[in-house]
Each structure stands twice: as structure tokens, then as C-alpha cells.
Amino acid sequence: MSTLDAVPNGIIRFGKEAARVTPNPLARTRRLGAALLALRTERGYSHAELSRKSGVSASVISRTENPLGDPGRKPGLLSVRRLLDALDVSRGSREWTIIEGYAEDAANSRWWDAATYTRMGDGQRTYALVEAGASTIREYAGLLLPGLVQTAAYARHRVLAVTGDTPVTDPDPIVRGRLERQRQAVGAGLARYQLVLEEQAIRRRPVPGDVMLEQLRHLLALMDGDAVSVRVVPVDAQLTAGFAPRAPYAHMTYPDMDDPPIVVVDNVTKALLITDSADVSGYAQLHQRLREAALSDADSAAYIRESAAELAAATREG
Structure with missing residues (x-):
């Protein structure tokens, strides 16, 4: 039995099980x-x-x-x-x-040192490194849902869709890494997760309809808890100062106030670390502007629920 088989539906649900805070x-x-x-x-x-x-x-x-x-x-x-x-x-x-x-x-040993995760990929290792022990994770995604909220099926399809000199033929190691990142980063209820999504990430169909439907329902389930906030930015939203992010990013803070915040930016080929204090602060301000321009948590949930209902109807018709 693979590691994924031990997770019902390959889905991690963010809860509040007790866990020890470890320094980043x-x-x-x-x-x-x-x-x-x-x-x-x-x-x-x-x-x-x-x-x-x-x-x-x-x-x-x-x-x-x-x-x-x-x-x-x-x-x-x-x-x-x-x-x-x-x-x-x-x-x-x-x-x-x-x-x-x-x-x-x-x-100290890190969970991704285990043999199970040796093939999870360098990009994921960077994300796991900056997510470890975080107290808040503020993430923005434009066209695709980020790894911390993906179901196993959504993640598998996205991994297989990536092309390059060495296309992925076995997605399981990468998918396992994403599920463990979810469990470690916010699954124990230690970190507060604020996700801002562009409307396209909900409406676009980068995976088969049944997989996307499961993904949207999973996103709604995550939003039921106190630890996860998801807000959707409509395409016609008015952004303060007219500034919009050019790439997905995640901004991390840590329980020890002397541990400096870190930003990781996804530029497709690799994850880039931003550590300059002024730049990191700029990302925090940007995220707040995006949250203010987005639909509220409640309205975002209603929007995602409506999109899921439309997709379910289309899937039945198909």
C-alpha cells in the first residue's frame, strides 16, 4: 500500500490536532x-x-x-x-x-529528509522549508490552485501536465510531498492560512470535470474551519493603487518574532526566496490590498459553491 492509499480520497483536511511548534x-x-x-x-x-x-x-x-x-x-x-x-x-x-x-x-531532522519524500522535487523542498513552523501563511494564486489546498487527484493531473526535458512519469512522489506539506503546514491547526485566488483559478478547468468538482468541494470544506480563509478576486475588482502581482507567492511569518518573515515566489521553473525586509513587507502590504479588493470570505464561499453547482450540472449533462 502506498502512502497515498493511507489517506482517504487523498485529501488532507485542516484540523486542530495537537502538535509541537518547532522553529523554522x-x-x-x-x-x-x-x-x-x-x-x-x-x-x-x-x-x-x-x-x-x-x-x-x-x-x-x-x-x-x-x-x-x-x-x-x-x-x-x-x-x-x-x-x-x-x-x-x-x-x-x-x-x-x-x-x-x-x-x-x-x-534538526526535517520531515522531507525521510526516504518517502526524496523525489518530491526541489521546488517543493523550498516551499516545505519556508512553511515549516509558520504561524501565518499568506498565499496568492492566479490561474491554478496552490499545493496547500490541492486534492491528490488535482495534484496528480497538474504534475503530469508539466512538460520539459524530463517529463514526469510517476507523479506519486510529488503528490505525497504536497499532501504532507498540507498536513505539516496547516493540518495541525498551528498556522493560519490566508489564500487569495483570482476568479480564473475557480472557473478555469485545468483538470477533468469530476476532478475539478471534487477540488472545489474540498476547498469549501477547508473554509468551514477557523484556520483557513479563502477570498476570490473578481476579474473586474478595483485594486488599490492599481498594482497586481505578477506571479504566485507565499508570505510566511513565525511564532518567534525574531525569526524574520520570508516570501517564496513561484516563477514556474523554481521557487525564489525573498528575504530583504523592505521587499517582504511590500508583499505583506500587497496581500492586504488583494484581500480588501476580493470578495469577503462568505461571498467567496458562495461564489465557489455556485461554480461547483454549475460544474456538477455540466458533468451530469456530459
């Missing part, structure tokens, strides 16, 4: 890098000088200080401890404990 590994990696960079700068060491003193290669020091070049990379705890020793940070001091804690949080 990328946020902790960034805080680790910032702390080590500040210490090295304060001590006046170059990368080469600190490398000679610590026994840690200059390239590892650089990657640890600037983790966004390889955001999925885990820091080496031994290397971090060597660097702290070389930077004359006293073992057992508050500073040592805090910085070592960043490294331990960043190096």
Missing part, C-alpha cells in the same frame, strides 16, 4: 549566520584568518554566514562550535548557548 530551520540558519558574521567582523578576522584559527574551511565559513546561497543546507554543529571557540566565545555563556541553539535548530 531557515530562519534559525539565517540567525546563526548573522551572529557568526557579526562576531567575525567585531573580532576583525578575515575568512582566511578565522579558517586558520578554527580549522574550518573558509568556504564553509562563508556558506554558514550566507546561508541563502544553499538554503536547504544544514550547518555542521562541530564546525559551529569550532568557530565559536576560535571567536573566543566562552563555552556555557549565554552567547554560546544562544548561537549553538540556532545551529541545533537548523540542523
Whole structure:
């Protein structure tokens, strides 16, 4: 039996089961890098000088200080401890404990490390990384429904529709990844999820009619809970300042207020991370403008329900 077979209808329903809040590994990696960079700068060491003193290669020091070049990379705890020793940070001091804690949080095992998810795809790994431990997820989608609300059937059809040099022949690993992302990100009821959809994402039929009907009904079921808000932007909506997003994005915040928010933008070929504070803040403001321009939660539910009814009638006629 596959992992998908264990999930009724391949659908994850967002609930409120108890779960432990874990720090976001990328946020902790960034805080680790910032702390080590500040210490090295304060001590006046170059990368080469600190490398000679610590026994840690200059390239590892650089990657640890600037983790966004390889955001999925885990820091080496031994290397971090060597660097702290070389930077004359006293073992057992508050500073040592805090910085070592960043490294331990960043190096912890992640659910996507399991063999089951090795083929879920690099793009999904990036999304899983920034979603981990989030307290709010604000997402925008234009033409297609995003992974966090997709049914298994919708996801499978979309994965198979992707073309390229190496077309996907086995969609199950990617679909499993999406379902687990749903469970981990908002399924435990820890994160509040605000989704803004363009009207086309509801009206367009990128999958067979019966699959789209199941998907719309699933979306309505998600909206019954307190953790999920879905708003639909009509095609004739008036946007404040006339600004509209050019690509799907997701804006994440975390329970620890010192963990900086992160935005991930889907540009079709890969997921891009936005970390500059001004840019991230701009996305938060954009999302609020989109929510204000959209139908209310109640009116959006009514719109989706009407679309589902029309699709059901058309499916019966067909």
C-alpha cells in the first residue's frame, strides 16, 4: 500500500490536532549566520584568518554566514562550535548557548529528509522549508490552485501536465510531498492560512470535470474551519493603487518574532526566496490590498459553491 492509499480520497483536511511548534530551520540558519558574521567582523578576522584559527574551511565559513546561497543546507554543529571557540566565545555563556541553539535548530531532522519524500522535487523542498513552523501563511494564486489546498487527484493531473526535458512519469512522489506539506503546514491547526485566488483559478478547468468538482468541494470544506480563509478576486475588482502581482507567492511569518518573515515566489521553473525586509513587507502590504479588493470570505464561499453547482450540472449533462 502506498502512502497515498493511507489517506482517504487523498485529501488532507485542516484540523486542530495537537502538535509541537518547532522553529523554522531557515530562519534559525539565517540567525546563526548573522551572529557568526557579526562576531567575525567585531573580532576583525578575515575568512582566511578565522579558517586558520578554527580549522574550518573558509568556504564553509562563508556558506554558514550566507546561508541563502544553499538554503536547504544544514550547518555542521562541530564546525559551529569550532568557530565559536576560535571567536573566543566562552563555552556555557549565554552567547554560546544562544548561537549553538540556532545551529541545533537548523540542523534538526526535517520531515522531507525521510526516504518517502526524496523525489518530491526541489521546488517543493523550498516551499516545505519556508512553511515549516509558520504561524501565518499568506498565499496568492492566479490561474491554478496552490499545493496547500490541492486534492491528490488535482495534484496528480497538474504534475503530469508539466512538460520539459524530463517529463514526469510517476507523479506519486510529488503528490505525497504536497499532501504532507498540507498536513505539516496547516493540518495541525498551528498556522493560519490566508489564500487569495483570482476568479480564473475557480472557473478555469485545468483538470477533468469530476476532478475539478471534487477540488472545489474540498476547498469549501477547508473554509468551514477557523484556520483557513479563502477570498476570490473578481476579474473586474478595483485594486488599490492599481498594482497586481505578477506571479504566485507565499508570505510566511513565525511564532518567534525574531525569526524574520520570508516570501517564496513561484516563477514556474523554481521557487525564489525573498528575504530583504523592505521587499517582504511590500508583499505583506500587497496581500492586504488583494484581500480588501476580493470578495469577503462568505461571498467567496458562495461564489465557489455556485461554480461547483454549475460544474456538477455540466458533468451530469456530459
